[in-house]
Amino acid sequence: MNKYLMDLRKGKVKYLMIEEHIKNLIDKNKIKDGEKLPAIRELARILKVNNITIVNAYKELQSKGYAVLKMGSGTYAKKRDINRNLNREYSRALKRIFSNEIGDYIDFTGETSSGEFFQIDLFKNVLNEVLDRDGSRALIYQEPLGYEGLRKSISDVFWKDSVNPEDILIVSGAQQGIDVVSKAILNTDDSVIVEKPTYSGALSVFKSRRSEIIEIPVEKNGVNVDKLEKILQKNNIKCFYTMSYFQNPSGISYDDDKKKQILRLAEIYNFYIIEDDYLSELIYDSNIKYNSFKSLDHNDRVIYIKSFSKIFLPGIRIGYLIPPEKFRENIQNSKINTDIATSSLMQRALDLYIRKGMWKDYINMLNIKYKDMYIYMGKCIVKYLNDKVDFTKPGGGLHFYLKIKDSIEIDSISLFKEAKRRGVLITPGSLYYKNPSEGKKYFKIGFSHVSKENIKRGIQILNSLMTI
Template structure:
């Protein structure tokens, strides 16, 4: 316990001093990866502060990904992302099943370069001025037609151009969420959304996912007791599970939003493609109650570095979200907006989407076949019908943190399940993302996982129990 000894100054908040002290020990490796931090009450007594101060410290450390919690066991030091990146840089030939970005060989570089030149030629110096408000008028009108093809009827006055889906989630929260408001999320879900909600001081309640979408029964039980401001969803090919909602659940969710008076934030990153789904229509296309705030990202279907997307906003929320966007960055860069418009208008956007769909579909079918053949006899594989993510589960008694470190040494990088849960009961899950990998890497990477699984099971048997029960002084 001596290393937790800290002399508190009077002119700085106590929780910040303790947070910085523990954070420094983690970064400097004075506290090792997966080491258990002292229990809240014990540390509070040792330092001489209230229990709530340590609770706040641990929450802040968790928000910043320095620690992770295991219910019933305690709080443990995470594997720092920087450390993993350094290992990857040193280790050549790592197969990346951790990145959700598309392969660079899919990028339409030459056509988009022509679109940029066309935008510069047609728009002149005005392209570098602030484009305040909802965004470039012609692009928003083009987006209206694009959304209509997806079954979404809207107007350009309801479309806000944004700098990627992450900003879309952020400005919706900034405009609508106040401290202590309740937000429902799917479990598991996108970690970036969890962090945004926590940064706004929202109370997060997780609703489990079934194979056909969110668990409506549990959702209704929660709604009878608690009123959320929002529910955050990915109804098509969800990240990280790949699950898609059935038409029944899409309609039912909108009915519940109307009945219990809350809004739905739909994060749509890849519903453009059908894969094996019976219904890849956006939730927004079913929205006859004006309850869905629709966020559309182009990162997974075009080029993520463009940082462009849109939010389609119900009329009564427009002013709040527009203010939040303006306070964030005034506007998405005009060069990006206008280049995007010229690309969609003059370079056969639909043909491009068809070509991307063929690539993703080929990868998905192969990955699903390989995972079922090589891994499903020893790992539980979450059922999905498309997308770029597969969610797998280790047997009880094993940790995904251990598994991701083990696999990295073998030349494969995956994402541990700790990233996708607000409160993780059991750290046995991991995600394989196929967006970046080539066909050859898919075959090789999944074979490496299969060939080394038994070694992992032997080497790490019972280590989770030992780790959780170890006491550090």
């Protein structure tokens, strides 16, 4: 370590210069996480400065999370959680923008359908009909597992009565579903396999449960089954978290053969599949057929999670999950202990909306609108970024996932910061990896909250930033 610090002996040294130099060495892994830093007197002697200069430098490192003092032992380097800091910076930036000046930005970060397509007058009539029909019960009466009518509608309309309504649990969106399931079935140090890259919210949940997270790269039509089996042979896996359609962020979808192979492995190696059925309503490519893992599951190995919030209205936080018999009681209790019940009024309104056929009409309309936007964004990417990025068309969903070519120097975090200054918001790929550095060449752009004019202009701006 001292050979790296010797460079500081040139010229007049200040404590901030020492702090910055050591910080850079930690970031570049030349000083390892947990490695002991030189004693204060030793480093002061090497750099020919007084002890207080080193004391101040070490204090500065501690305040920024780059070092930790162990009493009676010394000061140790601490590698910062880059993903957590990036998540915080990204979230703060978007909160400031969304609360004040979102109209000034081209927003490629949207992960939900746009409210402009939602027929609010129709839904208002549904709400009024529910209130006329149910009165105060619509506002007061709570059912811990969810409104019985909605559970029956989900069973009838989406599962053709193949799922018992009693097995359906209403939750406040997919994120809560993942959290509820994790609390019910995962213990500290249980091993979870996730796709690489994967949804950052799921990573956060599994980390909070102190699970051992094992990543497996996604390919064109899902994870490599042979690689998955090798992991299963060497590890005692509790569950595999997957997004079966238009995966966030990669955009890939699993074909039926791969689903069946993974279901077979689940039975052989005794693990469970947490299926996050993400935006499967929006299929633009006729070659993609819808069959969830759950619909192909004959051994009760799938924990199915579905959110209405992404495709319906984000403000209406409703989703549902279907647990295997083995975990049903634990998962139901976990949900009840989390928040007792999801909005009764909105559950009843959604039930009626589905029963009246409005849901089907709305989804059909979204498919027409967003297929047009999807095709247009794809053409703009090819036209303006073809020599700068690689990508695969997902065939559905609301976004594209792009890889910056190796010949282009900028990384996605720098691109995010520079694009924000130019009025364009993107999502850096580093957010979707356990090791953020693996996502530095990837970024995601969505088309659900932008006009065609802004899609073109935003992609032109990204092109100019990657040209510099």
